Amino acid sequence: MAEVTYLEAIRQALSEEMERDADVFCLGEDIGAYGGAFKATEGLRERFGPDRMIDTPVSEAGFVGAAAGAAHMGMRPVVEMQFIDFISCAYDMLTNYVATARYRAFLPCPMVVRGPAGGYVRGGPFHSQNPEAAFLHTPGLKVVYPATASDAKGLLKSAIRDDDCVLFFEHKYLYRRIKETLPDGDHVVPIGRARLAREGRDLSIVTYAATVWKALEAAEALEREDGLSVEVLDLRSLAPLDDEAIVATVKKTNRVLIVHEDTLTGGIAGEITARISEQAFEWLDAPVRRVAAHDVPLPYAPALEDFVLPQTSDIVRAARWVAEY
Amino acid sequence: MAATSAITPSSPALGQLTREQLLELYYYMRLTRSLEERLVALYRQTKVVGGLFRSLGQEACAVGGAYALRREDMLAPLIRNLGSMLVKGATPGEVLRQYMARGDSPTRGRELNIHFGDVVDRNFIGQISHLGDMVPVMAGVTLAFKLRREQRVGLVYVGDGATSTGAFHEGINFAAVQRCPLVVIVENNGYAYSTPTHRQCAAERLVDKAAGYGVAGATADGNDVLEVYRVVHDAVERARAGGGVSLVELMTYRRKGHAEHDNQSYVPPGEIERWAATNDPLDRYVAALTGTYGVDAAALEALDASVRDAIDRATDEVEAAPMPEPGDALRGVYAEPPSAPVLWYRAGHARAVDDNERARGWGTVDG
Numbered sequence: 147m148a149e150v151t152y153l154e155a156i157r158q159a160l161s162e163e164m165e166r167d168a169d170v171f172c173l174g175e176d177i178g179a180y181g182g183a184f185k186a187t188e189g190l191r192e193r194f195g196p197d198r199m200i201d202t203p204v205s206e207a208g209f210v211g212a213a214a215g216a217a218h219m220g221m222r223p224v225v226e227m228q229f230i231d232f233i234s235c236a237y238d239m240l241t242n243y244v245a246t247a248r249y250r251a252f253l254p255c256p257m258v259v260r261g262p263a264g265g266y267v268r269g270g271p272f273h274s275q276n277p278e279a280a281f282l283h284t285p286g287l288k289v290v291y292p293a294t295a296s297d298a299k300g301l302l303k304s305a306i307r308d309d310d311c312v313l314f315f316e317h318k319y320l321y322r323r324i325k326e327t328l329p330d331g332d333h334v335v336p337i338g339r340a341r342l343a344r345e346g347r348d349l350s351i352v353t354y355a356a357t358v359w360k361a362l363e364a365a366e367a368l369e370r371e372d373g374l375s376v377e378v379l380d381l382r383s384l385a386p387l388d389d390e391a392i393v394a395t396v397k398k399t400n401r402v403l404i405v406h407e408d409t410l411t412g413g414i415a416g417e418i419t420a421r422i423s424e425q426a427f428e429w430l431d432a433p434v435r436r437v438a439a440h441d442v443p444l445p446y447a448p449a450l451e452d453f454v455l456p457q458t459s460d461i462v463r464a465a466r467w468v469a470e471y
Numbered sequence: 472m473a474a475t476s477a478i479t480p481s482s483p484a485l486g487q488l489t490r491e492q493l494l495e496l497y498y499y500m501r502l503t504r505s506l507e508e509r510l511v512a513l514y515r516q517t518k519v520v521g522g523l524f525r526s527l528g529q530e531a532c533a534v535g536g537a538y539a540l541r542r543e544d545m546l547a548p549l550i551r552n553l554g555s556m557l558v559k560g561a562t563p564g565e566v567l568r569q570y571m572a573r574g575d576s577p578t579r580g581r582e583l584n585i586h587f588g589d590v591v592d593r594n595f596i597g598q599i600s601h602l603g604d605m606v607p608v609m610a611g612v613t614l615a616f617k618l619r620r621e622q623r624v625g626l627v628y629v630g631d632g633a634t635s636t637g638a639f640h641e642g643i644n645f646a647a648v649q650r651c652p653l654v655v656i657v658e659n660n661g662y663a664y665s666t667p668t669h670r671q672c673a674a675e676r677l678v679d680k681a682a683g684y685g686v687a688g689a690t691a692d693g694n695d696v697l698e699v700y701r702v703v704h705d706a707v708e709r710a711r712a713g714g715g716v717s718l719v720e721l722m723t724y725r726r727k728g729h730a731e732h733d734n735q736s737y738v739p740p741g742e743i744e745r746w747a748a749t750n751d752p753l754d755r756y757v758a759a760l761t762g763t764y765g766v767d768a769a770a771l772e773a774l775d776a777s778v779r780d781a782i783d784r785a786t787d788e789v790e791a792a793p794m795p796e797p798g799d800a801l802r803g804v805y806a807e808p809p810s811a812p813v814l815w816y817r818a819g820h821a822r823a824v825d826d827n828e829r830a831r832g833w834g835t836v837d838g
Contacts, residue, residue, distance in 0.1 A: 197618055200649070202645060203641070203648060205640075205641035205644060205645060206641075207637055207638050207641045207642075208607045208610065208638070208640075208641025208642050208644065209645060211606075211607025211610065211611060211638065211641070212607050212608070212610045212611030212642070212645055212646075213611055214607075214611055215607070215608040215609055215610060215611025215613075215615070216611040216612065216615040216618075217611070218590055218596065218608075218611075219590075219611075219612055219616070220615070221615050238601060238604065238638070239604065239607065239638070242599060242601050242604065243599055243601070243604050248803060248804065248805070249581060249803050249804050250582045250597070251578060251586075251587065251596075252578075252803070253588075253590065253596070253597075254806065286805070308806075309806035310805050310806050
């Protein structure tokens with residue numbers, strides 16, 4: 147089997163699920179003839195026709211709401227946000243309408259909202275955000291954020307088959323940088339399960355998405371330079387969180403560093419810290435530390451973006467502090 | 472081709488109404504008014520848990536509009552469209568249970584007033600409080616009809632206030648370009664809470680927006696139930712025939728406040744009284760039935776008696792109905808069983824089921 151990119155893995159998942167289930171269809175801006183801003187849907191319109199690859203007006207609230215209505219009628223829409231930053235335009239629809247539909251009205255919303263997120267690509271303030279934490283506070287939504295091509299494919303297939311609304315974050319920095327050989331057959335990764343990206347004994351780094359790769363770089367540097375054995379836990383699913391895997395790694399290494407690309411204040415690291423405190427406090431040998439973006443809108447210039455976003459050197463420095471505590 | 476075409480009045484629709492159908496329209500308007508009057512009594516007895524919303528003077532918009540739908544068509548009402556839900560088969564008992572927050576209400580006590588639906592058997596869908604949001608949702612519902620080649624139509628009601636929202640615009644625009652079989656009714660009752668329509672929108676008539684979306688537009692006297700039926704029926708059948716979206720503006724008047732607590736201090740003196748005295752949709756319809764259509768008063772009185780009886784029986788039943796079990800508040804946020812095992816979710820859910828107690832938070836260790 148040939149290696150495929152993270153982006154190609156997403157395209158494969160869409161294609162296979164549309165092939166498998168006639169109720170699956172896609173809608174979003176420029177996803178049809180153009181194949182999407184990042185070409186995630188390239189070729190799908192030719193294969194499945196314009197009724198199943200619907201180019202929409204520029205109206206996130208409109209087509210997210212329409213996806214919900216179609217989902218109520220038994221279809222399985224997959225919505226593309228051209229950039230995940232634009233999901234804020236549909237925040238009302240997702241949080242007030244979609245997230246509550248099953249609870250208040252017994253109306254299922256089996257839909258996926260997917261789109262490119264994240265920075266490290268010099269995209270500036272409106273094309274680089276990580277708004278996942280804004281949705282973690284809303285019961286009724288699920289949020290996944292894969293770091294590998296294999297997980298991108300497997301989680302997207304799970305998300306499409308899920309009977310609830312799943313927000314599927316894709317990291318645009320990884321689209322073409324990550325390549326791997328995918329498992330054969332119907333490759334499905336369950337939502338709600340973390341992945342042990344690297345085993346270790348001395349310290350755990352809990353992270354997800356692009357910073358998984360920076361954490362792995364940091365782990366190698368720490369082993370090489372400090373002789374530390376660092377474990378890296380890739381969360382993959384943010385809602386629901388895999389408490390079991392988080393607590394297991396804490397009990398194993400007794401020291402935790404949480405890393406994410408989103409800004410620090412109100413970010414998911416705070417929630418994870420609280421859960422560790424509640425469920426595994428007595429196993430901790432050091433305070434839980436966080437490495438995250440500075441609390442500013444994401445700037446454009448390389449020198450500024452590099453300074454604001456977490457870098458491998460930041461992770462190494464914080465990990466040493468936790469290890470030495 | 473012109474961007475906007477008028478909905479051609481096709482009077483055969485009206486001519487096809489039988490005497491039974493004419494009386495049925497009366498029945499639903501009377502049921503709407505009497506049920507709301509009963510709710511007012513229960514509200515004053517503090518038996519209604521939340522606010523109470525009336526459609527006094529607007530019953531013709533709700534009843535006449537929904538009556539133009541076939542059984543398989545989907546309706547999305549708004550707070551002043553109780554009558555449309557009754558036409559679709561909602562029962563007085565369901566409405567009373569909702570307002571009185573009973574455990575056996577259609578939403579098991581989770582939602583309020585007439586925020587409920589039944590998309591499986593009776594084809595109406597529950598609204599949410601965010602104005603305009605049901606327009607995109609119904610765009611999607613009717614998109615599904617179109618994709619599946621089903622000969623079904625969707626009807627969504629909004630008020631004059633909702634036409635200012637982005638969701639209204641995005642929803643109707645999406646449905647328009649997709650040529651979804653959707654009818655959007657703008658029920659212009661003069662006020663959005665306390666804001667008069669001329670402070671809501673600078674356009675002379677809200678139906679003028681139809682041209683901007685490239686959809687058919689029509690307007691009707693919203694206090695004439697037969698006129699409402701005729702205009703909406705034309706729009707519905709136009710949609711069913713593949714003619715796409717219609718925007719129908721119904722001109723009416725809100726004689727009560729936004730909700731019962733609203734004293735309407737913002738309304739010019741005499742305005743409400745004038746509408747009540749000269750333009751009440753029930754009074755007008757009674758006059759038409761007994762005059763033009765030769766219905767005798769005894770037939771209407773018999774219907775009034777059956778309405779009173781139905782409401783009395785429903786009230787007795789609902790007063791005896793149980794309140795929800797507290798632990799039910801934790802069920803049903805996600806599909807059950809969840810498609811993937813979810814520890815934090817299961818923990819809280821198991822506690823709710825086993826102990827019937829309020830969980831103290833997901834993921835907490837509370838023994």
